[in-house]
Amino acid sequence: MSELVFDNVSVRYGGRRGGLTAVDGVSLTVPAGQVVGLVGESGSGKSTLARAAVGLSPVTSGRVLLDGTDIRRLPRRRPLQMVFQDPYSSLDPRMSIGESVTEAMPRGAHRGRDARRAEVARLLELVNLDPDRAGMLPRQLSGGQRQRVALARALAGRPEVLIADEITSALDVSVQGAVLNLVRSVQRRLDLPMLFISHNLAVIRYISDVVAVMYLGRIVEAGPAEQVLTDPQHPYTRDLLAAAPRLGDDTTGDDSIPADIEPPDPHHPPAGCRYHTRCPIGPLTNPERTVCATTDPADGAIRSRHRAACHFTGSGREHPGTSATSQGGSPL
Known part of the structure; x- marks a missing residue:
């Protein structure tokens, strides 16, 4: 089994003037046999990190x-495969489903047309698609079926690590759960x-063993999924949990949380803790906590199973929403 680090x-991207550091000094491990869920708001750098991999x-x-080897030194066939967000653009519209899956197979892995056809059938069955659909074009399939084909295509490359980037966000709610169940089943x-x-x-809670939270290009909290989502240590993680809609809850937070504060310009991130301009426990509400604006807490973050880049880790446990995600059940 492989480990991605x-x-x-x-x-x-870009030069010194006007450039953008989309990912900034990220250290993260995807352990062998486990699912690491990477969460954060739009523009946090999640997809850029995946594309770098x-x-x-x-x-x-x-x-x-x-496994200790720089991916830039690996052979041309990379043992990392990615399933992209949009199933409507990730497949060539001119190629049949079988041709798309076959194209991703390593050269020489399945010699002969019959062997390749049998492998396509096996992969389609693995993602719960009828092998008879191999001759169809992508436009003849639904969004959920296309995403299943994209997963089969990724698996055709015999990956040692699989990367899935927002693979359910473009799908109807009615099929998101089925695709998530499939991904979890195939991974296991x-x-x-x-x-x-x-x-x-x-979704992250449903599928992940480990959760990493990303903000403005950096990992601000990481640890076992249950710990991060039931006992969050970073204010940004707690704010994400508080903002998540919950069944039967018509509230959106309380008056102690700074609301509608514009995120910083990613081209010019703030000094110190990057979240301090929006943080409900930082200098915005506690002026004496000037260290948040001057010193980067990531530099001293403890390398433990559950770590958070915050000078006041664990402060504000009364922050709303931290207990709501402790409830189990369906991902949707």
């Missing part, structure tokens, strides 16, 4: 390691390590 990875975004500094059956990216905390 992001070692102090940064991804920067598969070589679609340049790594400016740091390394992405697979194949014992594949997976980086699963989503902005939906319910």
Whole structure:
């Protein structure tokens, strides 16, 4: 089994003036056989980190390691495969389903047309699709069926690590649960390590063994899923949980939370803790906590199973919403 490690990875676009550091010094491990859920609001750098892993975004500094080997030194067939967000654009509309899956197979892995056809049938059955659909075009399938094909195509490449980037966000709610159940079933059956990216905390909780929370290009909290989602240590994680809609709850928070504060410009992130301009326990509400605006807490974050980049880790436990996600049940 393989382990994927992001070692102090940064991804920067543009020059010194006007450039954007989309991922800034991220260290994260996807352990063998486990699912790491990466969550954060839009623009936090989640997808950029995923694209860096598969070589679609340049790594400016740091390394992405697979079992200790820099992925840039791996052979051309990368043992990392990615399932993208939009099933309508991730498949070639001119190729049949069978041709798309076959194209992703390693060269020489299945010699002969019959062997390749049998492998396509096996993969389609693995993702709960009728092998008879191999001759159909993507436009003849529904969104959920296309995403199943995209998963089969990724598995055709014989990956050692699978990366899923918001794979249910473009689907109807009625099929999201079925696709999530399929992904979890396939991951467990194949014992594949997976980086699963989503902005939906319910989805992350349902599928993940480990949760990492990303904000403005950095990991602000990471640890076992149950611990992070039931006992969050970082104010940003608590705010995400408080903002998540809950059945039978018509509230959106309380007056102690600074509301409608514009996020910082990612081209010019604030000094110190990047969340301090929006933080309900930082200098915005506690002026004496000037350390938040001057010193980056990530530099001193404890390397433990559950860690948070916050000078006042665990403060504000009364923050609303922390207990709501402790309830189990369906991801949707």
